[in-house]
Amino acid sequence: MSAVALCLALLMQGEAPRASDAEFLRRVTLDLGGTIPSSDDARAFLADPDPAKREKLIDRLLASPGYARRMEQAVTVMFLERRSGGKIPDQQWSEYLRKAFETNEPWDRIVRAMIASDGKADDTRPAMKLLADGAGGDPNRMTRDISRLFLGRDLLCAQCHDHPNVKDYKQAEYMGLFAFLNRSKLQDDPKTKKAVLVEGAAAEKIEFASVFSPAKKHQTAPKLPGNDEVDVPAPRPRELLAERLVRHPQFARNSANRFWFLFMGRGVVHPLDLDHRGNPPSDPALLDDLTAGFVESGFDVRRLVRKIVSGPAYGRGGRAAPSKPLSAEQMAWSVLTATGSLERVAKAPSGKFSSGKYLSGKSNEPPRALNDVLQLFVDVFGNAPGEPEVGFQPSMTHALFLMNDRLILDWLRPAEGGLVSRLSGRSGDAVAEELYLSVLTRMPDADERKEVAAALGRSGTSREAALGELAWALIASTEFRMNH
Amino acid sequence: MSYGCGGHDHALSRRQMLGLLAGAAGGLLAPNVAQALRSKQRQVLMIWLDGGMSQLESWDPKPGTDHGGPFRAIPSSVPGVHVSELLPFSAKRVHQLAIVRSMQTKDNSHSIGVGRIQRGDPVNRGVEYPYMGSAIARLLDKGDSGLPPYVVIKPGSSGFLASDAGFLGGRYGALALGDGRPPIHLQGGISTELEEARQSLRRAADARYRQGRGDADVDAWEGCYDSALKLMRRKELFDESTVTRSERERYGSHPLGRHLLQARRLLEAGVLFVKVSSYHWDTHADNFAMHQELMPQIDRPFAALIDDLDQRGMLENVVVLLMSEFGRTPKINQRWGRDHWPEAWSLALAGAGIKRGVVVGKTTPDGSAVAENPYDIGHVFHTVFRAVGIKPEETFYKHNGQALAIARDDMGPIAEVLA
Numbered sequence: 001m002s003a004v005a006l007c008l009a010l011l012m013q014g015e016a017p018r019a020s021d022a023e024f025l026r027r028v029t030l031d032l033g034g035t036i037p038s039s040d041d042a043r044a045f046l047a048d049p050d051p052a053k054r055e056k057l058i059d060r061l062l063a064s065p066g067y068a069r070r071m072e073q074a075v076t077v078m079f080l081e082r083r084s085g086g087k088i089p090d091q092q093w094s095e096y097l098r099k100a101f102e103t104n105e106p107w108d109r110i111v112r113a114m115i116a117s118d119g120k121a122d123d124t125r126p127a128m129k130l131l132a133d134g135a136g137g138d139p140n141r142m143t144r145d146i147s148r149l150f151l152g153r154d155l156l157c158a159q160c161h162d163h164p165n166v167k168d169y170k171q172a173e174y175m176g177l178f179a180f181l182n183r184s185k186l187q188d189d190p191k192t193k194k195a196v197l198v199e200g201a202a203a204e205k206i207e208f209a210s211v212f213s214p215a216k217k218h219q220t221a222p223k224l225p226g227n228d229e230v231d232v233p234a235p236r237p238r239e240l241l242a243e244r245l246v247r248h249p250q251f252a253r254n255s256a257n258r259f260w261f262l263f264m265g266r267g268v269v270h271p272l273d274l275d276h277r278g279n280p281p282s283d284p285a286l287l288d289d290l291t292a293g294f295v296e297s298g299f300d301v302r303r304l305v306r307k308i309v310s311g312p313a314y315g316r317g318g319r320a321a322p323s324k325p326l327s328a329e330q331m332a333w334s335v336l337t338a339t340g341s342l343e344r345v346a347k348a349p350s351g352k353f354s355s356g357k358y359l360s361g362k363s364n365e366p367p368r369a370l371n372d373v374l375q376l377f378v379d380v381f382g383n384a385p386g387e388p389e390v391g392f393q394p395s396m397t398h399a400l401f402l403m404n405d406r407l408i409l410d411w412l413r414p415a416e417g418g419l420v421s422r423l424s425g426r427s428g429d430a431v432a433e434e435l436y437l438s439v440l441t442r443m444p445d446a447d448e449r450k451e452v453a454a455a456l457g458r459s460g461t462s463r464e465a466a467l468g469e470l471a472w473a474l475i476a477s478t479e480f481r482m483n484h
Numbered sequence: 485m486s487y488g489c490g491g492h493d494h495a496l497s498r499r500q501m502l503g504l505l506a507g508a509a510g511g512l513l514a515p516n517v518a519q520a521l522r523s524k525q526r527q528v529l530m531i532w533l534d535g536g537m538s539q540l541e542s543w544d545p546k547p548g549t550d551h552g553g554p555f556r557a558i559p560s561s562v563p564g565v566h567v568s569e570l571l572p573f574s575a576k577r578v579h580q581l582a583i584v585r586s587m588q589t590k591d592n593s594h595s596i597g598v599g600r601i602q603r604g605d606p607v608n609r610g611v612e613y614p615y616m617g618s619a620i621a622r623l624l625d626k627g628d629s630g631l632p633p634y635v636v637i638k639p640g641s642s643g644f645l646a647s648d649a650g651f652l653g654g655r656y657g658a659l660a661l662g663d664g665r666p667p668i669h670l671q672g673g674i675s676t677e678l679e680e681a682r683q684s685l686r687r688a689a690d691a692r693y694r695q696g697r698g699d700a701d702v703d704a705w706e707g708c709y710d711s712a713l714k715l716m717r718r719k720e721l722f723d724e725s726t727v728t729r730s731e732r733e734r735y736g737s738h739p740l741g742r743h744l745l746q747a748r749r750l751l752e753a754g755v756l757f758v759k760v761s762s763y764h765w766d767t768h769a770d771n772f773a774m775h776q777e778l779m780p781q782i783d784r785p786f787a788a789l790i791d792d793l794d795q796r797g798m799l800e801n802v803v804v805l806l807m808s809e810f811g812r813t814p815k816i817n818q819r820w821g822r823d824h825w826p827e828a829w830s831l832a833l834a835g836a837g838i839k840r841g842v843v844v845g846k847t848t849p850d851g852s853a854v855a856e857n858p859y860d861i862g863h864v865f866h867t868v869f870r871a872v873g874i875k876p877e878e879t880f881y882k883h884n885g886q887a888l889a890i891a892r893d894d895m896g897p898i899a900e901v902l903a
Contacts, residue, residue, distance in 0.1 A: 165886065323697070359642075
């Protein structure tokens with residue numbers, strides 16, 4: 001039976017298998033903590049007889065520092081799309097977001113600051129990054145980003161005319177949104193010399209015409225779809241947009257859809273920025289329920305996340321499991337965790353590492369500190385800036401990196417606390433168990449135990465080299481590459 | 485639910501699946517094009533002179549006119565056809581070329597023009613179209629050359645240019661060889677024997693995972709290792725010590741010459757699409773001195789390349805395209821420069837499916853406008869697709885359920901150059 005047929009059959013009968021404890025542990029630790037669990041954590045969870053252990057695990061992860069870090073990375077990938085313009089240093093943006101998720105700041109407030117921040121107040125200055133660096137402070141790019149990222153409507157075509165294929169996407173909608181933003185511009189603050197995203201008043205309505213009928217002029221004041229036009233003159237239109245946007249029903253719906261995507265690998269509405277009547281959600285009731293719950297909770301992200309990962313769809317196993325590739329950040333943390341190198345790297349002082357020079361062969365200096373390692377993984381496994389990361393898009397360069405980068409090979413050599421050293425201290429079945437728990441977060445089956453024993457019994461290879469090969473093969477496998 | 489669940493991919497064979505990539509992006513409605521061409525794989529070499537080569541100092545000289553500049557026109561190997569005296573070597577190969585003198589495109593800024601021209605100026609469908617190399621890789625790659633289908637040789641840094649692929653997805657991006665150098669991770673640190681041992685363990689792990697989870701993700705990730713291992717076995721392609729002295733002399737020791745030679749070697753090895761990029765052709769000031777310096781860097785190696793391809797019988801299979809994002813203004817500015825001019829410019833084609841020794845189109849006597857047969861970049865895409873055996877009117881990308889034309893559907897090929 002094909003996977004499609006099998007999947008459909010299981011759905012029809014409501015018999016999608018539940019994920020095993022091991023499967024669930026790996027999945028949820030990656031999703032909420034940004035890394036695979038250690039072998040000790042895996043062993044403890046698997047041995048725990050508590051029937052409520054999955055719920056407790058979710059609570060524990062949601063309260064851990066890993067959660068804020070993971071959400072910060074996910075938002076950087078999904079909303080900033082790894083774009084970096086240098087107006088706000090990446091580090092400041094990360095710290096700002098991490099703090100927001102740590103304190104569980106409501107999602108509407110996080111987004112409101114992203115739209116409204118002009119960069120003048122210290123506490124919200126980093127939030128300016130989305131529009132200042134992501135959209136380069138350009139009113140048309142800001143319009144497109146806000147519509148596609150927060151309203152789930154990619155209005156690119158509607159800049160010049162009504163969308164040719166999507167009936168719902170009108171030029172008037174684009175222009176209504178644009179009218180909130182066309183008074184915004186980046187400039188250097190005369191006092192601090194730092195870039196700020198200032199705005200002038202929307203003095204009057206803006207005029208526009210379709211390129212197909214340039215003689216026919218239209219007018220609009222700032223306006224969100226379905227809302228009334230804003231009275232002009234409006235002194236601070238972008239600030240007004242921020243307030244109105246987060247109260248817009250499409251904002252709540254698109255946000256709920258995006259968080260669902262983050263954990264399920266596919267939006268209820270998919271593609272995420274193509275929400276319109278011709279592309280309905282796969283399960284409208286589900287999306288309505290998620291959206292309503294999110295609004296009622298006051299945009300409580302932790303609560304929404306808990307609801308999604310506690311649900312039956314997220315908890316499915318086998319072929320019905322939600323499946324998505326590990327992000328660049330998850331790859332970095334997981335390879336570090338699997339090889340037992342995390343502690344060592346986390347302690348290393350930052351050097352003068354340049355990922356660009358390293359990857360173009362201009363420097364032989366490998367990264368040592370955690371941030372540098374992360375940057376290298378992002379440059380290898382991340383998409384190009386501005387390219388959404390949706391679906392599995394592996395490339396040969398990813399494979400070459402895992403095969404031949406000195407860093408990976410180093411991490412698979414014997415070292416204090418390292419995986420290979422830990423394995424070489426064990427014998428018999430304990431080797432295969434520790435290996436599989438460390439890398440794949442599960443116990444090996446009988447064939448896998450045999451395979452490990454055979455590889456260790458091979459002549460001509462030292463035991464430690466053979467252990468390194470075994471570990472490499474699992475890290476390089478599809479099972480490791482995916483979160484399933 | 486996983487992507488593997490509910491996709492249309494399942495009906496296809498594993499071979500086709502390898503070309504499809506997990507996920508919905510970049511499917512094809514006519515996936516058997518590649519199979520139809522199995523017997524005679526066509527390849528493409530695109531030479532991209534970034535910034536804009538002057539048509540007046542190359543293929544369409546206008547000596548003795550107001551805007552003609554100081555250089556003479558010289559006779560070429562085709563009676564009656566003259567080219568700039570800055571192309572003495574290429575002039576002798578015009579009988580192998582098809583020159584289009586009536587290019588008329590729209591964008592006159594680099595920032596928009598470069599991307600738009602290289603994506604074939606597609607009608608806006610709300611998606612980012614692929615560059616020509618990614619498009620050809622998607623449409624023609626059979627995955628059996630043992631090499632990445634789309635390689636870019638350029639000055640500067642190496643890496644992977646995922647964004648070239650647009651909506652087709654990163655897999656169809658370009659492997660970039662900065663200054664012709666191989667990617668750093670091509671250098672393996674372990675013996676062949678160890679490599680085989682760990683790869684067979686990896687394959688065994690993937691085979692087990694496949695049973696529980698289906699094929700799509702495993703095929704996509706396995707395909708990456710297959711390509712990586714194949715490329716690692718071809719390190720000699722990047723070994724400059726095997727270049728002969730005579731080759732070095734004919735192609736020149738400057739970057740463009742070395743990169744064109746590297747391109748020939750990659751084409752010989754079976755790379756489907758090679759693009760050689762050269763920068764600094766943007767001659768807003770001192771146009772004539774700059775072209776005097778720049779033109780020999782393309783003239784001689786281009787001639788050498790045409791000769792080599794011809795001698796090896798490769799002109800039968802390889803389509804060669806030499807172009808920029810636009811030409812340069814006939815009017816000479818106050819700094820003795822020429823500015824951007826998409827209104828009337830030239831490019832050259834050669835090789836598979838292309839007529840030899842033809843000149844298409846004509847500009848007005850002062851070179852400021854196209855007088856006959858204007859062609860846009862969409863026509864060029866149609867022409868190259870045709871030359872490699874793809875029928876653009878029958879082949880579509882499938883993206884999010886939308887059928888997308890692979891080339892402008894309001895345009896067709898430049899019929900005069902198609903053999």
